[in-house]
Amino acid sequence: MSSLKGEVLDIVRRARAASFEVARLSTAVKNRALLAMADGLIQGSELLKEANSLDIEAARRKDLSKAMIDRLTLSDKVIAGMARGLREVVELPDPVGEVTGIWKRPNGLRVGRMRIPIGVIGIIYESRPNVTADAAGLCLKSGNAVILRGGSEAINSNMAIAGVIVRACESSGVPATAVQVVPTVEREAVLEMLKLEEYIDLIIPRGGEGLIRFVVENSKIPVIKHYKGVCHVFVDESAGLEMAQRICLNAKVQRPGVCNAMETLLVHRDAAARFLPPMYQRFKEAGVELRGCPRTVDILKDIKKASEEDWGAEYLDLILSVRVVDGLEEAISHIEKYGSLHTESIVTEDYTNAQRFINEVNSSTVLVNASTRFSDGYQLGLGAEIGISTTKIHAFGPMGLEELTTRKFIIYGEGQIRE
């Protein structure tokens, strides 16, 4: 066995062993560790920034983009944000042990379902070192052991954050192996992890589509992920035009680089002529480039024609494809054909169309008269977000603490046997 293989196996086995202990920790002990982590990050911020500067120097030598270096940087603000995030997790209810109903069977058995941790979770991510603290906090609060594998470009930052986390665990009665960072930059280490289904229960990849596809291709362990967010807003015939403009502008420009931003606007043909020109004006002022279907181009004249590729594109930028549709049916078929199961919104004053959109569009988040930007764990009231799933299995949409648990059946008997 190569030393890398052995090293990964050791980490993963330690996580499995720790997972049994972590699952039984009291809420008080877990919260104490989370607070100690938050304090440790603030107290250790100079050391964290020093470690981070090594990563940033290396990134500059490798000529990484400014955006990438931004994401990599641990400023005082980012460190304070990590600490605040951990303190917020302390305030969230502990999902472990919750019993979601007990029913009685004809033979007297009382059957219920109890939330338990998933066990060992592997998080594979890129760039942002703050994921190290965020993910560690959520996994610990939900009673899971976690193995963190950040990008090679952030290895020094991640190891420094991990040091703070481990010391906080040790001082609070949490096994030091509850949170482990894979201390190597070799991609082989990820491949090794993804084979060890006997020890790891779930993999959550966070990052670009390339990383996520690599993980899905190579994993024997269940993976929860989303590749991309091609989110739609459908402006119905009956839409209030001011509300529709406000929602569309917000969905596109409030933060265009994220997965819940609108990428395609669908407009009812009977609303198009009065809605599109003033909307176009507002988009132009916000610097948004439009790419339209033939009917859109007929109305707006000077915009670019959309190609077939535009309908499936996640621009993550101030670009928007626009299509005029004959009505709700066509809007829904367009979403079924080109959507990514992420987030879709209808703007309408029509009761029946609102109901049909909510019932028939089976993306992970479906809204009526609200911006797609609300598709987010905090905005929806989950109190946290470990990621967003467009996989329909286990969790669909933003994932909070509850989605880091599973439910076992518990049965109270008085000697029942099966006849």
Next chain:
Amino acid sequence: MSSLKGEVLDIVRRARAASFEVARLSTAVKNRALLAMADGLIQGSELLKEANSLDIEAARRKDLSKAMIDRLTLSDKVIAGMARGLREVVELPDPVGEVTGIWKRPNGLRVGRMRIPIGVIGIIYESRPNVTADAAGLCLKSGNAVILRGGSEAINSNMAIAGVIVRACESSGVPATAVQVVPTVEREAVLEMLKLEEYIDLIIPRGGEGLIRFVVENSKIPVIKHYKGVCHVFVDESAGLEMAQRICLNAKVQRPGVCNAMETLLVHRDAAARFLPPMYQRFKEAGVELRGCPRTVDILKDIKKASEEDWGAEYLDLILSVRVVDGLEEAISHIEKYGSLHTESIVTEDYTNAQRFINEVNSSTVLVNASTRFSDGYQLGLGAEIGISTTKIHAFGPMGLEELTTRKFIIYGEGQIRE
């Protein structure tokens, strides 16, 4: 593209297209189709038995075991069972569209979660042709399109059952492509299916450990499965000995060939001397062979010594490994080390130990004072069972209709945008 590859791709694409329609079918239409399937099976029983006889002849030529031929046989009784199963599914509540709570956010958004079908489900199974009807019924009721891939040994039976199902769909307003059987015996067809994650949302393999491992190794699509059931009963010091004997006997001998039968008996050291000899007597009368740890052998003398392999063995037969443990802690560690996350039971009169066992043993089904044989969708009141999961993701334990759905977020707004 090979013709096999093309054929599988066609089936899978048709399933994806059908899935949108199936998701929107009314409960009434789905129930009508289920009843038409049940009637069709009874009316077509002669044709089904004819098709089945081809499979049985082929099995005899290949010298398959009697047990295998039994499982393969479509008798009138098996056909009546399939029809009855479908009629029972009619009676179950339709999970699609159920909203599990709506909460209000500070900005006035009303956020809820609605159950929706998973989409396209692939079932890969062996031998028993009745799975064809059972799985088709449960997938249809839960609004999913299904692709059924039975074993090559049952191809004629499965195709005949599929014919009945498709005619029932057509006559009831359900797309004929909602239920499709892969009409080829080549294993390559399974490999092709398992690559098509773009079209299939979930794979459920049912059969022996070999088949299931093959599916997990090769699938890019999420798989819900259980490899095996190594179920434990722990007889605590305080256990009522008559109840303990009754439960242990039932758990081992009522149906030894199934996954929820007991495979290992753990006995508290302070109960061993009085519990084991009379229990051994009853096991002997039932033809059960015991294999014991050294302390068990000390008490029972003439039984075989258990080897390390015995502790992880799923005998599926009248064989039982027996270990004397120092107490609850050791029983739980034994289960953590050798268990399969399937089903474990404690027999005890001690409140604290019952609570600790329920809370700390994180197998998919955990019982107090009841037989492991209750770990079954019907017995637990789910009304149906598509399989049992020991994967902690999505579903853990027996899976009913609800486990064939997922939940999307639905959000009702009045023009909210994100600041």
